[in-house]
Amino acid sequence: MLGWSINLFRICGIHLAVHASFVLLLAYFGYEGWQSGGLVGALWSLLLITLFFGCVVLHELGHSLAAMRYGVQVPRILLMPIGGMAEFDRIPRQPSAELVITIAGPAVNFGIVALLLPVVWTDLWSTQPVAAHSVMALLIQLTVANGLMGVFNLLPVFPMDGGRILRALLATRMNYLRATYWAAMIAKVLAPILALLAFFYYDSPLLGVLFIFIFVVGDAEYRQVLRREQEAEHWAEWARRIEVERLRDAGRDEPPPPPFIVHDSNR
Numbered sequence: 001m002l003g004w005s006i007n008l009f010r011i012c013g014i015h016l017a018v019h020a021s022f023v024l025l026l027a028y029f030g031y032e033g034w035q036s037g038g039l040v041g042a043l044w045s046l047l048l049i050t051l052f053f054g055c056v057v058l059h060e061l062g063h064s065l066a067a068m069r070y071g072v073q074v075p076r077i078l079l080m081p082i083g084g085m086a087e088f089d090r091i092p093r094q095p096s097a098e099l100v101i102t103i104a105g106p107a108v109n110f111g112i113v114a115l116l117l118p119v120v121w122t123d124l125w126s127t128q129p130v131a132a133h134s135v136m137a138l139l140i141q142l143t144v145a146n147g148l149m150g151v152f153n154l155l156p157v158f159p160m161d162g163g164r165i166l167r168a169l170l171a172t173r174m175n176y177l178r179a180t181y182w183a184a185m186i187a188k189v190l191a192p193i194l195a196l197l198a199f200f201y202y203d204s205p206l207l208g209v210l211f212i213f214i215f216v217v218g219d220a221e222y223r224q225v226l227r228r229e230q231e232a233e234h235w236a237e238w239a240r241r242i243e244v245e246r247l248r249d250a251g252r253d254e255p256p257p258p259p260f261i262v263h264d265s266n267r
């Protein structure tokens with residue numbers, strides 16, 4: 001599903017790519033802008049969506065640069081119509097590292113809000129409407145969008161940022177697998193409710209699809225942690241058995257054969 005993507009350029013050593021379906025999003029927003037305001041409306045709409053996704057890239061860069069400080073490799077940031085995703089080669093297990101890496105994303109959005117708020121403050125609360133297609137209208141939209149993006153990502157729906165923060169906090173009190181289990185379990189309850197609300201109450205199919213996606217990847221990430229944990233336990237048990245054999249029979253020439261391990265085909 002994530003295979004069809006176009007590489008744009010490198011930023012801080014990370015490839016920035018857009019999913020092919022992004023073209024549909026641009027076409028949709030361009031068409032909507034055209035219907036409401038002709039060519040100017042279409043261009044305005046495309047400018048807004050480009051700047052919005054520029055902020056998504058900055059959010060993902062926040063995560064990525066924080067992760068790189070912990071030695072994590074970040075080959076790519078992928079933009080999809082439902083949002084951005086920084087691809088890490090691994091996710092640090094220390095709760096403190098996961099907290100710093102996760103909080104760095106929304107912190108970028110709140111940083112942008114803090115920068116823009118003094119500029120837009122008066123017009124934001126003014127009863128006079130702001131001129132359409134003006135720089136001030138653009139800045140107000142960006143301020144609101146970044147505020148919403150920061151808060152939205154903090155929803156405790158694993159693996160969204162809020163869900164990762166929840167997992168890291170739980171991992172300070174229980175083992176990593178259990179912490180992931182509970183974070184994923186809460187997401188499995190919340191994601192369908194939020195998807196239904198998005199589809200039928202807020203009439204936002206894109207948001208609904210996002211929560212279905214979150215539901216699927218959250219479950220997949222829990223299963224991956226579970227599988228790694230089981231494998232680590234399996235090999236630790238094997239190493240322990242070898243040690244017992246070695247101690248019991250010091251004269252034995254060959255170690256016992258390794259046990260079979262079953263890998264899922266989709267690893």
Ligand SMILES: [Zn+2]
Pocket residue numbers: 059063105106153161
């Ligand atoms: Zn994030």
